[in-house]
Amino acid sequence: MFSLFNGFFDLAPQTTPRLLLRKMTMKDAQDIFAYSQDPEVARHVLWDAQKSLNEAKDYIRYMRKRYFYNQPSSWGIIYQKTGRLIGTIGYMDYDENNSTVEVGYSLSRHYWNQGLMTEALQKVIEVSFEELEIHRIEAQHEIDNPSSGRVMEKCGMKKEGVLRERLYNKGKYADMVLYSILRNEYDRKAL
Numbered sequence: 001m002f003s004l005f006n007g008f009f010d011l012a013p014q015t016t017p018r019l020l021l022r023k024m025t026m027k028d029a030q031d032i033f034a035y036s037q038d039p040e041v042a043r044h045v046l047w048d049a050q051k052s053l054n055e056a057k058d059y060i061r062y063m064r065k066r067y068f069y070n071q072p073s074s075w076g077i078i079y080q081k082t083g084r085l086i087g088t089i090g091y092m093d094y095d096e097n098n099s100t101v102e103v104g105y106s107l108s109r110h111y112w113n114q115g116l117m118t119e120a121l122q123k124v125i126e127v128s129f130e131e132l133e134i135h136r137i138e139a140q141h142e143i144d145n146p147s148s149g150r151v152m153e154k155c156g157m158k159k160e161g162v163l164r165e166r167l168y169n170k171g172k173y174a175d176m177v178l179y180s181i182l183r184n185e186y187d188r189k190a191l
Contacts, residue, residue: 009070009073009091011073014124015123016119016122018119019123021120021124023067023076029060031085032056034108036106044145074104075089077089087108090124091103092104100134101132101134102140103128118154136180138180142177155181156181157180162177
């Protein structure tokens with residue numbers, strides 16, 4: 001079994017037909033701020049809409065530190081047509097004893113409903129099962145954000161149930177819908 005200290009979360013660049021997933025750099029700060037200041041993008045995630053470019057830079061510094069220490073972290077999602085960062089996707093948590101990861105993501109509103117997040121999540125599922133030898137991948141979304149659940153379903157994840165008032169977010173407790181996919185359910189050809 002891999003360990004957190006031997007390159008497990010190296011986050012090598014990954015490509016899909018329309019996207020490049022890569023580690024974020026300080027050059028991405030303006031792109032991150034451009035989409036993360038949108039209250040609609042921030043509505044269902046655990047961070048507030050950013051109010052300044054410095055907040056985007058702080059986020060990148062935080063991710064760069066996680067990269068350095070080989071901790072669960074996120075790729076920047078680059079739209080190949082423009083070369084701009086349009087979102088993030090990656091590992092929120094890792095349970096080494098059970099070989100389980102939790103995945104989370106966000107995307108610029110301008111790129112919603114184009115299948116891009118499905119494309120990115122399919123790649124992360126592929127990498128998790130084929131390169132990292134993960135047994136179980138989990139993801140969750142607020143109950144009033146069903147479009148995120150549709151992304152998970154399109155990627156072969158199965159709804160497990162509702163975790164009542166699981167997270168405190170934006171001044172209230174939110175019910176979360178939990179999805180997962182197991183290694184033995186993964187079929188690369190089906191994605």
